[in-house]
Structures are given as structure tokens and as C-alpha cells.
Amino acid sequence: MEKKQFKAEAKRLLDIVVNSIYTNREIFLRELISNASDAIDKVYYKTLTDDSLVFKKEDYYIKIVPDKKNRTLKIIDTGIGMTKEELDENLGTIAKSGSLQFKKENELKDGYDIIGQFGVGFYSAFLVADKVTVITKAFGSDKAYKWESNGVEEYSIDECQKDDFGTEIILNIKENTEDENFDEYLDEYNLRHIIKKYSDFIRYPIKMDISKRRLKDGSENEYEEYVEEEIINSMVPIWRKNKNELTEEDYNNFYFEKHYGFDKPIKHIHLSIDGTVSYNAILYIPEKASYDFYTKEYEKGLDLYSNGVLIMNRCPDLLVDYFAFVKGVVDSPDLSLNISREILQHDRQLKFIAKNIKNKIKKELENMLKNERDKYEIFYKSFGRQLKYGVYSDFGAHKEDLQDLLMFYSSKEKKMVTLNEYVSRMPKEQKYIYYASGESIEKIDKLPQTEVIKDKGYEILYFTDDIDEFAIKMMMTYKDKEFKSVSSSDLGIENEEDNQTKTDEKENKKLFEAMEEILKEKVKSVRSSKKLKSHPVCLSNDGDITIEMEKILNSMPTDQKVKADKVLEININHEVFKSLKEAYENDKDKFKLYTDILYNQALLIEGLPISDPVEFTNNICKMMR
Numbered sequence: 222m223e224k225k226q227f228k229a230e231a232k233r234l235l236d237i238v239v240n241s242i243y244t245n246r247e248i249f250l251r252e253l254i255s256n257a258s259d260a261i262d263k264v265y266y267k268t269l270t271d272d273s274l275v276f277k278k279e280d281y282y283i284k285i286v287p288d289k290k291n292r293t294l295k296i297i298d299t300g301i302g303m304t305k306e307e308l309d310e311n312l313g314t315i316a317k318s319g320s321l322q323f324k325k326e327n328e329l330k331d332g333y334d335i336i337g338q339f340g341v342g343f344y345s346a347f348l349v350a351d352k353v354t355v356i357t358k359a360f361g362s363d364k365a366y367k368w369e370s371n372g373v374e375e376y377s378i379d380e381c382q383k384d385d386f387g388t389e390i391i392l393n394i395k396e397n398t399e400d401e402n403f404d405e406y407l408d409e410y411n412l413r414h415i416i417k418k419y420s421d422f423i424r425y426p427i428k429m430d431i432s433k434r435r436l437k438d439g440s441e442n443e444y445e446e447y448v449e450e451e452i453i454n455s456m457v458p459i460w461r462k463n464k465n466e467l468t469e470e471d472y473n474n475f476y477f478e479k480h481y482g483f484d485k486p487i488k489h490i491h492l493s494i495d496g497t498v499s500y501n502a503i504l505y506i507p508e509k510a511s512y513d514f515y516t517k518e519y520e521k522g523l524d525l526y527s528n529g530v531l532i533m534n535r536c537p538d539l540l541v542d543y544f545a546f547v548k549g550v551v552d553s554p555d556l557s558l559n560i561s562r563e564i565l566q567h568d569r570q571l572k573f574i575a576k577n578i579k580n581k582i583k584k585e586l587e588n589m590l591k592n593e594r595d596k597y598e599i600f601y602k603s604f605g606r607q608l609k610y611g612v613y614s615d616f617g618a619h620k621e622d623l624q625d626l627l628m629f630y631s632s633k634e635k636k637m638v639t640l641n642e643y644v645s646r647m648p649k650e651q652k653y654i655y656y657a658s659g660e661s662i663e664k665i666d667k668l669p670q671t672e673v674i675k676d677k678g679y680e681i682l683y684f685t686d687d688i689d690e691f692a693i694k695m696m697m698t699y700k701d702k703e704f705k706s707v708s709s710s711d712l713g714i715e716n717e718e719d720n721q722t723k724t725d726e727k728e729n730k731k732l733f734e735a736m737e738e739i740l741k742e743k744v745k746s747v748r749s750s751k752k753l754k755s756h757p758v759c760l761s762n763d764g765d766i767t768i769e770m771e772k773i774l775n776s777m778p779t780d781q782k783v784k785a786d787k788v789l790e791i792n793i794n795h796e797v798f799k800s801l802k803e804a805y806e807n808d809k810d811k812f813k814l815y816t817d818i819l820y821n822q823a824l825l826i827e828g829l830p831i832s833d834p835v836e837f838t839n840n841i842c843k844m845m846r
């Protein structure tokens with residue numbers, strides 16, 4: 222059997238590398254800086270394994286030199302350099318990674334910072350350059366070489382002069398086209414921005430000469446230009462530093478630098494995890510929701526780094542939706558990156574990290590609730606709604622994770638309470654967790670439906686967010702206790718007056734039927750009320766859809782309208798009922814008038830619109846005459 226080697230059309234391959242792998246031109250700088258950092262790492266490694274060598278930190282750096290006049294951009298490093306053979310092998314063979322080989326040969330363990338692995342990053346230089354020159358001198362060698370290519374036909378290697386070991390890459394930046402402005406890769410400000418964005422945490426200094434202006438000596442209004450070398454990158458990422466070395470201010474500064482918000486974070490979580498998948502992370506729980514947080518435009522996610530190099534801003538897969546408010550960074554050497562380093566190949570590690578992070582955030586919130594209640598309430602004011610959305614979403618799948626983080630205003634305590642607190646002080650005979658929905662605490666407080674429950678001494682939770690009732694319906698129970706709306710027609714309260722109510726019901730059957738006839742289609746039935754004490758009427762509902770839910774669902778911009786099965790409850794011990802009864806017996810027109818007025822009053826109390834306000838006011842006037 223004859224075996225043959227695959228052949229590759231080098232030109233085509235280069236074209237694919239340059240134009241198909243990367244979606245974003247600016248990453249060429251990330252790739253070349255990462256190569257330079259790898260090259261310095263290799264010298265560092267050599268000095269660790271050879272006692273005759275010393276690594277003097279100040280000798281190792283990367284320098285970026287833009288030259289607008291000659292349209293060149295240089296990336297200079299003081300790393301290990303390349304021999305002629307290495308130049309030929311590494312830059313002449315696409316997909317050959319000298320760095321990966323180095324890692325294997327030296328059995329570098331995980332956690333080491335060598336970034337290169339695919340052997341293609343270098344060619345991304347042709348995204349912005351029409352000619353690339355590499356001048357390099359290998360560590361310990363006395364000869365230097367020049368590699369040159371226009372990325373189309375071929376490359377050349379010649380001997381040349383270079384004093385120190387290391388590598389200098391010279392890019393001849395392309396001319397601008399109609400759609401592309403290549404000048405920006407020669408612009409100091411923009412280069413600084415790209416370096417900060419992708420390479421801020423490269424371990425070695427990335428230097429650049431920065432043009433500045435200052436007042437001339439002795440002058441008050443004359444300025445002069447001068448140039449000063451600056452280190453652009455932060456080098457050591459805050460998340461790799463020891464927690465003990467960092468102050469609250471350091472964490473807050475990082476939050477501002479990263480533009481995570483204008484507020485101060487209410488909590489930070491610093492994680493250094495070593496295990497099946499290792500990662501470092503700094504997570505922030507903000508104090509306030511940004512203006513777009515509860516909109517579709519908000520992008521959740523954490524910034525994802527691999528070995529200090531930015532892979533993705535706001536990687537959404539790292540955060541569950543209900544913790545979307547969390548900001549921060551994750552850095553892991555264990556990610557399976559794809560060749561462009563822009564996306565992840567398969568997300569086993571990512572899923573692992575995301576799950577881990579979810580649990581850490583949950584724990585932190587639970588601790589805050591337990592130990593720093595005031596802080597938690599501030600947080601809850603901003604993001605409680607998001608937690609409640611979390612309970613509601615995915616058919617209640619996250620209930621277990623979230624139920625103990627929920628809080629509602631309590632009628633009894635006059636402050637926010639947790640479900641656990643509510644249930645733990647429920648009297649033995651109380652069957653349900655009672656809640657009342659409405660626009661505001663003040664309005665709910667006045668709802669007639671709450672009277673009898675309050676009289677019983679039971680606590681009521683006030684629901685003022687649209688999502689509240691939906692979330693609770695999805696939860697169904699908390700610690701085996703069902704939730705019950707105060708406007709539900711059956712409150713499950715055993716009452717001595719129950720039998721009395723039944724008798725009243727019988728006695729007034731005809732009257733209620735007559736009212737039902739008048740209110741046809743508007744209410745399902747009219748009943749004698751068990752809940753009213755001082756008010757004459759209220760509405761309650763039969764079935765699953767409460768009146769509050771009807772209001773919310775019908776305010777949404779869809780064609781489908783829903784209707785709660787409404788019950789008009791009458792307080793037969795109220796003065797008004799006597800007049801109603803009298804009218805029923807003696808004056809049918811008056812009886813109709815009273816029925817209409819009472820029904821509309823019940824609507825108003827519920828905050829529901831009355832269908833004909835003019836008729837309603839006319840009816841009241843009629844009564845006053």
C-alpha cells in the first residue's frame with residue numbers, strides 16, 4: 222500500500238487563516254503581543270532551569286512603536302528569539318506552533334502562562350499589514366536573521382545585524398480603503414485602547430512612547446511637545462493577587478475601571494479555585510440597577526480571560542439569567558479555545574465554572590441576608606424583581622435556589638420579611654400564606670378584603686411588583702404551605718359565623734340572584750361576605766386568575782385578554798345592606814341603581830376601571846337628589 226502525505230496549498234491556507242478565522246482585525250496586536258510574552262516566558266523558564274543564568278526583570282519587556290510617517294508598526298520583544306531553522310519552521314509552516322512544542326518538551330504544567338498553541342496567530346499580522354518583516358536573534362546565538370513576506374507569494378530569510386537577542390516585528394500597515402481605516406493601527410490612542418482591552422494582564426511590561434504637552438520652562442502660555450515612555454498594561458491582574466493584599470478600595474477601583482457601573486458595588490466575591498477546572502474570578506454585586514437593566518438591551522455576562530488574555534467581553538454563558546446583575550471577570554487556563562481564540566470550542570469547562578459561580582453567588586446572597594440584613598434590603602430593592610423573575614422562569618425550575626432569597630412587605634411587621642420568617646411564626650391553625658396584591662403598600666393596607674385576616678391576627682404579605690403573584694403561582698407552596706390571595710372567595714378561615722353566613726345566604730338568595738341578573742356577565746355571582754367588617758362591598762375571585770393578574774395581563778400589548786371570575790361580596794351587616802333590601806322589596810329602579818353603584822365601588826376599590834364613569838357619577842347624583 223502506498224502512503225502519501227497530504228499536500229496543502231500554502232497560499233490558499235494563508236488566505237483562509239488571514240481572512241476567515243478572525244472576525245476582528247484589531248486582534249492581530251493581541252496575537253503578536255501574546256507571542257512576545259511567550260518568547261520572554263521561554264527565557265524565564267531557561268533561567269529557572271539553568272543556574273548559570275539570571276533573569277533580571279527590568280531587561281524583559283515588549284515595546285510597541287508606531288511610525289505614522291513611514292506607516293510602520295513595530296512590536297519589539299526581548300524574548301528568546303529564533304534561530305534560522307526556527308524561523309523557517311515556525312513562520313514558514315502554517316499551524317506549526319513552536320510554543321506548543323516548547324510546552325510539551327519542557328513538560329510545563331497547567332497554570333504556566335504560555336499562550337500559543339495553534340500556530341496561526343502570527344499570520345493575523347496580514348490582516349493589517351501588506352508586508353511583515355521579522356528581525357530576530359536567538360538567545361545564546363551570535364547571528365541574527367531577517368524573515369520577510371508579503372503574505373501572498375513567498376517568504377525570504379537572510380542574515381542581518383541585531384545587537385541583542387529578541388525579536389522585532391515590523392508591520393507595513395496597509396493603505397486605507399473605502400471601508401477600512403488602517404490609520405487607526407498607527408494611532409497612539411487607539412493602540413493603547415487595544416492593548417488595554419486584550420493584553421492588559423500580560424505579565425511583562427508593554428511599553429509605548431507617548432506624545433505629551435507641557436508648559437515651557439518659565440512660560441505661562443507657551444507649550445512644548447515631548448515624548449515619554451509609559452507602561453500601558455496593568456500586568457498583574459487583580460484576581461491573581463492575594464486577597465489579603467487587596468483593600469476594599471482596590472476592588473472598587475477595578476469596578477470603576479472596568480465600567481461595571483457608576484454605583485459602588487455592594488459586595489465583591491474573589492474566587493481562586495483549583496480543581497478539575499481551575500479558575501480565578503472577581504464578581505461584583507452592584508448596589509443599583511443600571512438604567513437598562515430591566516430592558517431587552519441589557520447584556521448580561523462576565524468578562525472571560527484565558528491566561529490573562531481577554532477572550533470575550535460579557536460572556537453570557539457564565540451567568541444564569543436570574544443573577545444577570547452580577548458583573549466581573551473569570552480567568553481560566555483550562556478553557557478549550559477555538560483557533561481564533563474568539564469563541565470556545567465545547568463548553569464543558571464553561572458549564573462547570575458557570576455552575577460553580579451560580580452557587581457562590583447564591584451563598585454570598587444568603588450570607589448577606591443572614592448577617593447584613595440592611596445591605597441585603599438595599600440589594601433587594603434593586604434586584605429583588607430579577608430574583609422573582611427567576612422563580613417564575615423555566616416553569617419554576619429554579620425555585621429551590623431562590624425561594625429563601627425572596628422578601629415581601631409584611632402587614633404585621635411593617636417591614637420586609639422572608640418566607641421562612643413568615644412560615645415560622647404562623648399560628649398552628651393557619652392553613653395558608655396570605656398575600657394581597659396592589660399598586661402600593663398604602664393602597665393594599667386599605668383593602669377591605671384584608672380586614673378579616675388581620676382580625677384573626679394573621680400576617681399578610683403585600684405584593685406590589687407585577688411579577689409577584691406570577692412567581693408565587695409558579696412556586697405553588699413554600700415549606701408545604703400554599704399561598705392564598707386575600708381576594709380569593711374562599712380564604713380557608715374556619716369561622717363561627719360560617720353557619721350564620723349560610724343562613725344569610727339562604728335568606729337573601731332571591732336578592733343576590735336579582736343582583737346577579739342586573740350585573741350579568743360582569744360578575745360570576747353575588748354572595749354574602751365572610752371577610753368584610755366595616756366596608757359594604759368588595760370583589761373576590763373564583764378560580765386561578767386573580768383580579769390583580771387580570772389587570773397585569775390585560776395591560777400587556779397583546780390581543781388576548783383574560784378575565785378573572787369575579788364575585789361581588791356584600792357585607793350584610795352593613796347599614797347599606799338594609800337600604801338595599803328595602804329597595805329590593807319596594808322599588809326595583811332604586812334596587813338597580815344601588816346594585817350598579819355598589820358594583821362600581823367594588824371596582825374602584827380594586828383599582829379597576831369602571832366602564833362608564835359618567836353613568837356612575839349620574840347615578841350618585843340621582844341618589845343625592
Ligand SMILES: Nc1ncnc2c1ncn2[C@@H]1O[C@H](COP(=O)(O)OP(=O)(O)OP(=O)(O)O)[C@@H](O)[C@H]1O
Nearest residue numbers: 256260311318319320337338339340341342343388
Ligand atoms: N516574538 C516571537 N519570538 C519568538 N518566537 C516567536 C515569536 N513569534 C512567533 N514565534 C514562534 O512562532 C510560532 C508560531 O507563532 P504563531 O503566533 O503563528 O502561533 P502560536 O503562538 O504558537 O499559536 P497561536 O496560533 O495559538 O497563537 C510560535 O509558536 C513561536 O515558536
